[in-house]
Amino acid sequence: MGIPEQRAGMVQSILVVGGGSAGWITANLLNAHIRRAGRPTTVTLVESPDIPTIGVGEATVPTIRRTLSDIGLPEQDLLTSAEATFKTLIRFRDWNPGESYDHPFDRRQRPHTDAAVRGWTAQNGQAFDRAFSTLTQLADFNIAPKSPHAPPYRGNFPYAYHLDAIKLAKRLSKFGQARGIRHKLANITEVKVSPEGQISSVETDQGETLTADLYVDCTGFRSALLGKALDVPMKSYAKYLLCDRAVTMRVPYEVYKPERILTYTLATAREAGWQWDINLQSRRGIGYVYSSQFLSDDAAEAALRRYEGPHSDTLEARHIKFTSGKREMSWKGNCVAVGLSDGFLEPLESSGLYFIEFAALAVASMLEDYAAAPEATVRYYNRISNELFQEILGFINLHYVTSKRRDTPFWQAATADEAVLDDLRDRLELWKRRSPTQFDFPGADRLFAQDSYEFILHGMKYVEGPAGTAPMPPDLSGMVAKSRSELPEHEAFLALVQKAAAARPAG
Numbered sequence: 001m002g003i004p005e006q007r008a009g010m011v012q013s014i015l016v017v018g019g020g021s022a023g024w025i026t027a028n029l030l031n032a033h034i035r036r037a038g039r040p041t042t043v044t045l046v047e048s049p050d051i052p053t054i055g056v057g058e059a060t061v062p063t064i065r066r067t068l069s070d071i072g073l074p075e076q077d078l079l080t081s082a083e084a085t086f087k088t089l090i091r092f093r094d095w096n097p098g099e100s101y102d103h104p105f106d107r108r109q110r111p112h113t114d115a116a117v118r119g120w121t122a123q124n125g126q127a128f129d130r131a132f133s134t135l136t137q138l139a140d141f142n143i144a145p146k147s148p149h150a151p152p153y154r155g156n157f158p159y160a161y162h163l164d165a166i167k168l169a170k171r172l173s174k175f176g177q178a179r180g181i182r183h184k185l186a187n188i189t190e191v192k193v194s195p196e197g198q199i200s201s202v203e204t205d206q207g208e209t210l211t212a213d214l215y216v217d218c219t220g221f222r223s224a225l226l227g228k229a230l231d232v233p234m235k236s237y238a239k240y241l242l243c244d245r246a247v248t249m250r251v252p253y254e255v256y257k258p259e260r261i262l263t264y265t266l267a268t269a270r271e272a273g274w275q276w277d278i279n280l281q282s283r284r285g286i287g288y289v290y291s292s293q294f295l296s297d298d299a300a301e302a303a304l305r306r307y308e309g310p311h312s313d314t315l316e317a318r319h320i321k322f323t324s325g326k327r328e329m330s331w332k333g334n335c336v337a338v339g340l341s342d343g344f345l346e347p348l349e350s351s352g353l354y355f356i357e358f359a360a361l362a363v364a365s366m367l368e369d370y371a372a373a374p375e376a377t378v379r380y381y382n383r384i385s386n387e388l389f390q391e392i393l394g395f396i397n398l399h400y401v402t403s404k405r406r407d408t409p410f411w412q413a414a415t416a417d418e419a420v421l422d423d424l425r426d427r428l429e430l431w432k433r434r435s436p437t438q439f440d441f442p443g444a445d446r447l448f449a450q451d452s453y454e455f456i457l458h459g460m461k462y463v464e465g466p467a468g469t470a471p472m473p474p475d476l477s478g479m480v481a482k483s484r485s486e487l488p489e490h491e492a493f494l495a496l497v498q499k500a501a502a503a504r505p506a507g
């Protein structure tokens, strides 16, 4: 096989439409892979100067470290430019009335804790997260998950970030353009589609006609290419995930400074949904995710203001509508949708940016496949993309349907039999009697598998029996004491980041 032949079967040009987190993460990841492979493919990103990005998406999962490292953005740069803080777990409050439990990122030690987990039931009364997660215990002392001397993106414990999504997209824009991504500011006014169902060009309000071998639709909920131009319908998951609105606020530390900058996302169940509380370096982000069927926008905003207290009077509230659902195909012809244009599942487990990471990496690794065998590539991509959505849909659904709350019409509907995802039904019956096992999660490289399910199911005190002998949980006290003596507190780590940034020459 000679070089000219390979070139003939190559994706020569990629046009990314949209400049939110999806657009800039995808453009940067594709560009980094293309450059490393020494291919001449061009990556162009066009974004509207008028349509704002969604501006939320502040909590991530640990794979974000691999993605940003793959892109080449230094960790110190991320921490400074997106004012990121560490996230080591989600703390779920009131998902059963008056209770709290964690979904941490650390994994329990196998196999010597297997027996203790197998014997764990709701009756033993102890907190599962405290018994099996070092991160849960460290969160009480606000300990950072890594030492300042650890290599970039590597921690003493698994971690992700809370970050400012708008600032991250801005930083990735500058970073990507410096590495060869071509950038245009224009509104796409028309998408031309050939009789064979391929996009032939996109027209801008600047009078330009843009063409590419592959179009990446990152236009957010508008889904201007895949949804509108190619007419790929949306499949709704509203039956399983009832929430369809959010009201959000930013709380600058000048307005209200919390005692600590938390290393976790706080997710508190509310009357008609749940509420997030996320701490960044100079502000908090709070939001109430709710179902419009059970709560009005005004009542949701009032509830969020009540939570925040009197100082919230000065803060602006943003209202966002969304649907939990996915396009029936993510990739059709020469157009693949990444981000909200493809689909969205309500943000309870911070999976939005993960879908983007997954899609961008999969597309990058399939560019040659696509050039050689487009139809098989598109079919296969659609399959794995669907499987991923189904997997995460099931995991989020689990949080609701295992709740014992029945105190409001929302909670009665969210826990009703018809809200249970079919895929979960059999396993939920089994999990009443036993903890999950590895055989409950077929398939490699899942984002949420046995450990995550254990933390939710035992956190919700769902596993009832059979009653066994009292299990001996592992002794984590040595690990906790060692980590507390070796790792800095979260604020101390962030102060070092800010000091290092101030000492660097501007530019």
Ligand SMILES: Cc1cc2nc3c(=O)[nH]c(=O)nc-3n(C[C@H](O)[C@H](O)[C@H](O)COP(=O)(O)OP(=O)(O)OC[C@H]3O[C@@H](n4cnc5c(N)ncnc54)[C@H](O)[C@@H]3O)c2cc1C
Binding pocket: 017, 018, 019, 020, 021, 022, 023, 046, 047, 048, 049, 050, 051, 052, 053, 054, 055, 056, 057, 058, 059, 060, 165, 186, 187, 188, 189, 218, 219, 220, 221, 222, 224, 245, 246, 320, 322, 338, 339, 340, 341, 347, 350, 351, 352, 353, 354
């Ligand atoms: C309430 C809520 C909370 C969330 N929380 C989280 C979270 O905690 N963690 C997480 O990972 N994810 C979260 N997400 C998801 C996350 O916000 C998105 O996945 C992420 O921001 C990607 O958005 P996007 O880039 O696809 O779309 P957008 O940010 O909407 O960007 C769309 C882009 O397309 C451009 N555009 C649109 N139409 C045109 C046109 N005609 N011509 C040119 N350009 C155009 C716009 O200008 C913009 O640049 C949340 C989402 C919601 C709704």
